[in-house]
Amino acid sequence: MSHTAKILLLGSGELGREFTISAKRLGCHVTACDSYAGAPAMQMADACEVFSMLDGDALRTAIARHAPDFVVPEVEAIRTEVLAELEAEGVNIVPSARAAQLTMNRDAIRDVAAQELGLTTSRYRYAESLTEVLAGADFTGLPCVIKPVMSSSGKGQSTVRSAGELEAAWDYARANMRGDRARVIVEQFVDFDxxxxxxxxxxxxxxxxxxxxxxxxxxxxxxxxxxxxxxxxxxxxxxxxxxxxxxxxxxxxxxxxxxxxxxxxxxxxxxxxxxxxxxxxxxxxxxxxxxxxxxxxxxxxxxxxxxxxxxxxxxxxxxxxxxxxxxxxxxxxxxxxxxxxxxxxxxxxxxxxxxxxxxxxxxxxxxxxxxxxxxxxxxxxxxxx
Missing domain, CATH: 3.30.470.20 (ATP-grasp fold, B domain)
Incomplete structure (x- = not known):
């Protein structure tokens, strides 16, 4: 079968579904991957694979099997160090393995934005325990926002308006975080328009x-x-x-x-x-x-x-x-x-x-x-x- 490019899509939700449609219109061959069968993008793709994106061995195996021209992540929760290794071996990671690594975790991309690039951000601290959450809220002031450094679709995020709500927000964030790091960002609540x-x-x-x-x-x-x-x-x-x-x-x-x-x-x-x-x-x-x-x-x-x-x-x-x-x-x-x-x-x-x-x-x-x-x-x- 002829095609313009072979794409391996990592994550097959609704965004991946629409991307697959756009890529197919341009003649691409798309293999859609996700942790469950019948995901939205799989219904539009040429082929599919079912495995956890956090399983580095399965990720490497899928890329080796399909030999894609482009590996396109659609989700944050991916074993990004494997993507970095594969990119070093010549695999084209979209947009880059570094981008996937930094944005998988809110702390990494926030540090780049605030400390390396000097972008304007809210005040923030990281926390890996309730004690650190309390200290973070003391630094940012109340109200503040607490959210996991890795999650999707806003899961685990709370706006805290009083000190008595901090422990519940910490528990909620831990219960809804992705990956294997029990870490949250405590950030100043921005009074935005x-x-x-x-x-x-x-x-x-x-x-x-x-x-x-x-x-x-x-x-x-x-x-x-x-x-x-x-x-x-x-x-x-x-x-x-x-x-x-x-x-x-x-x-x-x-x-x-x-x-x-x-x-x-x-x-x-x-x-x-x-x-x-x-x-x-x-x-x-x-x-x-x-x-x-x-x-x-x-x-x-x-x-x-x-x-x-x-x-x-x-x-x-x-x-x-x-x-x-x-x-x-x-x-x-x-x-x-x-x-x-x-x-x-x-x-x-x-x-x-x-x-x-x-x-x-x-x-x-x-x-x-x-x-x-x-x-x-x-x-x-x-x-x-």
């Missing part, structure tokens, strides 16, 4: 930015996003300057989701993902080239027309509310009646607060787009078996 994701594309020709994406979170996880987010020219310039510095430092080619807090013209670096971002699902309807298209083009070295523009659009997530091994969906026609689009992720099981799909809407302005998307998401019903 809003937060954004700046999708930043590092190409062989330079760095390109998408219009900023605003988003709203609950339980540390995104619930809705919209693009373009209203920002002052000074704030946009500051965010772009910081984003360019950090992605150039990480190296490689691909799309990065760089998160910032914004207060007036002040911009504060928060986090970074060296891959498509969940809040960027809105680009499936707002941009001619979605974040997944941009990631695929940057990886393959294909042209990206600049500047990238976005029409007013929004996304709203569709959540499960219980555990279930079987489920079906109802209400799609009703949800789409006002012009919204619905994407069902195809996850084989449900659990409380798990993202199962997303509603997308474009309109003449952001307020209307957000309203249409939120109403559409609310009309999709999960029928549990």
């Amino acid at each position: 809003y937060e954004i994701t700046l999708l930043t594309v590092r190409t062989r020709e330079g760095v390109i930015f998408c219009p900023p994406i605003g988003h709203r979170q609950e339980r540390g996880d995104y619930r809705e996003s919209w693009q373009p987010a209203a920002m002052s020219e000074a704030a946009i310039a500051a965010a772009q300057d910081m984003a360019a510095k950090v992605v150039d430092d990480l190296g490689g080619y691909g799309l990065f989701g760089v998160e910032f807090f914004v207060k007036g013209d002040e911009v504060i670096f928060s986090e970074l993902s060296p891959r498509p971002h969940d809040t960027g699902m809105v680009t499936l309807i707002s941009q001619n080239l979605s974040e997944f298209d941009l990631h695929a083009r940057a990886i393959l070295g294909l042209p990206i027309p600049a500047p990238i523009r976005a029409r007013p659009a929004a996304s709203a997530v569709i959540l499960a509310d219980r555990d279930s091994e079987t489920l079906t969906y109802d209400g799609l026609a009703e949800a789409m009646a006002d012009g919204a689009d619905i994407r069902i992720f195809g996850k084989p099981t449900a659990r409380p607060y798990r993202r199962m799909g997303v509603a997308l809407a474009a309109a003449g302005n952001i307020d209307d787009a957000r309203r249409i998307a939120a109403e559409a998401a609310g009309k999709v019903r999960l029928i549990y078996g």
Whole structure:
């Protein structure tokens, strides 16, 4: 079978699913990997592998078996030291093994941003015990935010407003962290006006930015996003300057989701993902080239027309509310009646607060787009078996 490139995708959730579709449109052969069978990207891929990304031997075996042109991580929880070894042996890790290593853990990327690159961040400390959590909160002041250095989709994150809540936040973070390090970051609560994701594309020709994406979170996880987010020219310039510095430092080619807090013209670096971002699902309807298209083009070295523009659009997530091994969906026609689009992720099981799909809407302005998307998401019903 002919193809333009062979891609091994590490992690096969909804972001990997959309990336697989974009890569397949460009003629790639995609092997999707995850810890369970039937993951969303596997349903679109040419082949699949089931193993834990934290199993270094299984990871090395899969890469040796498929001999990919590109290894594309979609999740943080990967045995990144194996990726570094393989990159040294000539395997192309996207965007780079260093990027995967630094961003797998919030402490590593925060230290690079704050200490090496001098980006503006909140005050923070790390903690590996309740005693260190208490000391960290004393340093940052209350309220503060406590979250595992490695987790996904906001799991384990708490906002602490009184000293009496610190122990429960520490326990919650430990119970929801990924990997084998019981370590959290205690950071100053930023009194921001809003937060954004700046999708930043590092190409062989330079760095390109998408219009900023605003988003709203609950339980540390995104619930809705919209693009373009209203920002002052000074704030946009500051965010772009910081984003360019950090992605150039990480190296490689691909799309990065760089998160910032914004207060007036002040911009504060928060986090970074060296891959498509969940809040960027809105680009499936707002941009001619979605974040997944941009990631695929940057990886393959294909042209990206600049500047990238976005029409007013929004996304709203569709959540499960219980555990279930079987489920079906109802209400799609009703949800789409006002012009919204619905994407069902195809996850084989449900659990409380798990993202199962997303509603997308474009309109003449952001307020209307957000309203249409939120109403559409609310009309999709999960029928549990």
